[in-house]
Amino acid sequence: MQHTRRLLELMARLRHPQEGCPWDLRQDFASVAPYTLEEAYEVADAIAREDFDDLRLELGDLLLQVVFHAQMAQEAGLFDFEDVAAGICDKLLRRHPHVFAGAVFDTDAERSAAWEAAKAAERAERAPQGGVLAGVALALPALKRAQKLQQRAARVGFDWPDLAPVLDKLDEELAEVRDALAQGDRDAVADELGDLLFVMANLARHLKVDAEDALRRGNAKFERRFAYIEAALQASGRQAEDCTLAELDALWDAAKAQGL
Numbered sequence: 415m416q417h418t419r420r421l422l423e424l425m426a427r428l429r430h431p432q433e434g435c436p437w438d439l440r441q442d443f444a445s446v447a448p449y450t451l452e453e454a455y456e457v458a459d460a461i462a463r464e465d466f467d468d469l470r471l472e473l474g475d476l477l478l479q480v481v482f483h484a485q486m487a488q489e490a491g492l493f494d495f496e497d498v499a500a501g502i503c504d505k506l507l508r509r510h511p512h513v514f515a516g517a518v519f520d521t522d523a524e525r526s527a528a529w530e531a532a533k534a535a536e537r538a539e540r541a542p543q544g545g546v547l548a549g550v551a552l553a554l555p556a557l558k559r560a561q562k563l564q565q566r567a568a569r570v571g572f573d574w575p576d577l578a579p580v581l582d583k584l585d586e587e588l589a590e591v592r593d594a595l596a597q598g599d600r601d602a603v604a605d606e607l608g609d610l611l612f613v614m615a616n617l618a619r620h621l622k623v624d625a626e627d628a629l630r631r632g633n634a635k636f637e638r639r640f641a642y643i644e645a646a647l648q649a650s651g652r653q654a655e656d657c658t659l660a661e662l663d664a665l666w667d668a669a670k671a672q673g674l
Contacts, residue, residue: 450483560612
């Protein structure tokens with residue numbers, strides 16, 4: 415608690431109208447939001463690298479973002495850090511009645527249903543006029559948001575019953591991308607690519623795969639294989655620009671053969 419209080423005091427000093435930091439004083443919720451997202455991604459990156467000393471530091475940076483927003487809210491008379499902490503404590507109590515209120519759930523499915531019911535009640539309380547898709551954050555990565563939108567729709571029965579129609583829809587959307595390309599309509603191409611990616615996210619959801627994680631894995635695989643290509647070229651005194659695509663493809667296949 416001592417360091418929490420000290421952190422709050424430091425943030426208040428940084429935002430002091432006369433004695434604070436000019437940069438911190440210029441900020442508002444909108445200008446700080448990109449830094450908040452960046453710090454969240456850096457936390458996730460430290461976890462992916464299993465660098466737990468770095469994770470400790472990155473969690474501190476993320477906590478600073480929470481304190482920064484809370485300080486600005488306090489100055490505007492909206493809420494303060496204690497209100498933020500109280501809100502999350504109340505949410506934990508509501509969503510875990512089996513831990514804090516003596517509720518008994520016999521299966522994971524029952525626990526999951528109770529969790530979703532609590533979340534739905536919270537959404538209804540915040541935005542009683544909102545629809546099923548209300549409250550899915552716009553700032554989420556697009557693939558993650560696509561899966562959340564699909565999950566919400568599935569709760570009210572708007573979903574394919576199994577994998578087969580999802581795969582059929584994937585073929586249909588790919589054909590529409592080809593048609594848009596043949597017509598030379600760039601706006602249509604962008605729209606159809608969006609539809610294709612949305613269905614791919616849906617495919618991942620039906621397979622119980624996190625689409626963001628799958629793409630991160632794909633990115634990491636590409637980086638490993640391309641690094642192999644660069645190392646092989648460097649060893650032979652060549653550069654990628656000097657090679658044909660066939661030569662680069664051969665090195666790519668060699669990387670795959672080594673399990674990279």
